[in-house]
Amino acid sequence: MATALSETIAVRLTRSIDQRAERLKPQDKRESTYKEAFAQSAATTNYDGELEGSAKHPPAAYPHYLPYWDDVTYPPLEPFEAIEHGKDADPTFPNLLAGAHVPDLTANIGAEVQGVQISKLNKAGKDELALFVAKKKVVAFRNQDLADLPIQQALDFAEYYGPSHIHQASGAPQGFPKVHLIHRSADDTTAHDFFQERTNSITWHSDVSFEMQPPGTTFLYLLDGPTAGGDTLFGNMVEAYNRLSPEFQKRLHGLRAIHSGHEQAADARARGSVVRREPVANVHPLVRTHPATGEKALYVNPQFTRRIVGLKKEESDYLLKFLYDHIALCADLQARVKWEKGTVICWDNRVTAHTAILDWQDGQRRHLARLMPQAERPYETPFDEWKR
Numbered sequence: 090m091a092t093a094l095s096e097t098i099a100v101r102l103t104r105s106i107d108q109r110a111e112r113l114k115p116q117d118k119r120e121s122t123y124k125e126a127f128a129q130s131a132a133t134t135n136y137d138g139e140l141e142g143s144a145k146h147p148p149a150a151y152p153h154y155l156p157y158w159d160d161v162t163y164p165p166l167e168p169f170e171a172i173e174h175g176k177d178a179d180p181t182f183p184n185l186l187a188g189a190h191v192p193d194l195t196a197n198i199g200a201e202v203q204g205v206q207i208s209k210l211n212k213a214g215k216d217e218l219a220l221f222v223a224k225k226k227v228v229a230f231r232n233q234d235l236a237d238l239p240i241q242q243a244l245d246f247a248e249y250y251g252p253s254h255i256h257q258a259s260g261a262p263q264g265f266p267k268v269h270l271i272h273r274s275a276d277d278t279t280a281h282d283f284f285q286e287r288t289n290s291i292t293w294h295s296d297v298s299f300e301m302q303p304p305g306t307t308f309l310y311l312l313d314g315p316t317a318g319g320d321t322l323f324g325n326m327v328e329a330y331n332r333l334s335p336e337f338q339k340r341l342h343g344l345r346a347i348h349s350g351h352e353q354a355a356d357a358r359a360r361g362s363v364v365r366r367e368p369v370a371n372v373h374p375l376v377r378t379h380p381a382t383g384e385k386a387l388y389v390n391p392q393f394t395r396r397i398v399g400l401k402k403e404e405s406d407y408l409l410k411f412l413y414d415h416i417a418l419c420a421d422l423q424a425r426v427k428w429e430k431g432t433v434i435c436w437d438n439r440v441t442a443h444t445a446i447l448d449w450q451d452g453q454r455r456h457l458a459r460l461m462p463q464a465e466r467p468y469e470t471p472f473d474e475w476k477r
């Protein structure tokens with residue numbers, strides 16, 4: 090009798106353990122706490138609904154920009170000599186801004202430009218765009234035709250600023266692997282699912298900072314968007330650096346940190362998506378200098394920076410946490426940019442941090458394309474060279 094009872098308890102216990110095991114979620118198996126609010130893959134893309142539409146939603150406005158994930162892999166990115174076009178620019182911006190309406194977004198970061206078609210700029214105008222964006226950090230160009238051009242033409246425009254980055258885990262339009270897509274299908278539930286596990290969607294970062302030569306002047310344009318929400322938040326990393334005391338600034342100089350793309354790749358694999366290029370990690374200075382303006386900017390972010398070289402873990406964690414909190418809390422150095430049809434937001438990834446905001450109702454499509462010319466390998470100039 091006692092033996093039978095023990096067996097019953099043992100069976101129940103085993104079942105209970107099995108049920109717990111069955112409740113393991115994909116995120117439990119991931120290798121780190123990597124946070125990605127916009128996890129996408131072929132499995133999250135409703136191609137029929139996007140192409141055909143439904144009773145609730147029209148079809149995608151730009152179906153040739155829908156993301157596809159295939160098994161094609163790409164070789165490592167090649168080092169190249171970057172050309173900084175902002176250095177050649179007229180600082181009064183006659184070719185870029187003549188006749189344009191250019192209100193500032195806030196006192197410390199950002200501008201909006203009406204009355205300029207960036208795809209039609211001459212060489213001098215393109216140079217001025219690089220410098221203007223480096224100075225303003227983020228610029229919303231309204232009523233643009235970039236989304237309506239043939240994709241190759243849009244890529245050619247962006248590649249004036251440097252060779253295109255190929256993202257390690259992004260879906261891309263068929264035939265255009267250099268275009269990075271941000272896409273949520275109509276009726277997608279990933280936002281709802283995300284908030285079952287996380288309290289907020291904020292992921293401050295500079296794009297793919299783990300690359301040896303991360304992007305500089307960057308273009309992101311709207312294809313389809315929700316009626317409200319889905320704004321993008323940008324922070325001025327030059328002013329975030331300037332806000333620190335000279336003694337603290339001096340201490341940061343000379344420090345370098347490891348930035349890693351391995352966790353993003355592992356996250357993609359864990360949710361059944363593809364990795365198109367073997368992930369890399371690179372060491373960059375905590376404070377980098379902009380080649381055109383000479384400004385110094387904080388260059389660390391919680392999404393990709395892992396640790397400060399030469400410090401013990403607790404020391405590195407402590408200093409990085411202070412910098413991450415500083416970046417996130419400086420709302421007076423931030424601008425929340427709203428998307429409209431025809432908007433191209435252009436920012437300089439060397440001197441800004443940004444985060445998407447996952448706040449709109451499930452059920453509305455959001456679809457954007459990003460063109461990301463690579464820039465120089467981050468470098469810093471000596472502390473005492475910097476004169477404000």
Ligand SMILES: [Fe+2]
Pocket residue numbers: 294295296443
């Ligand atoms: Fe980003």
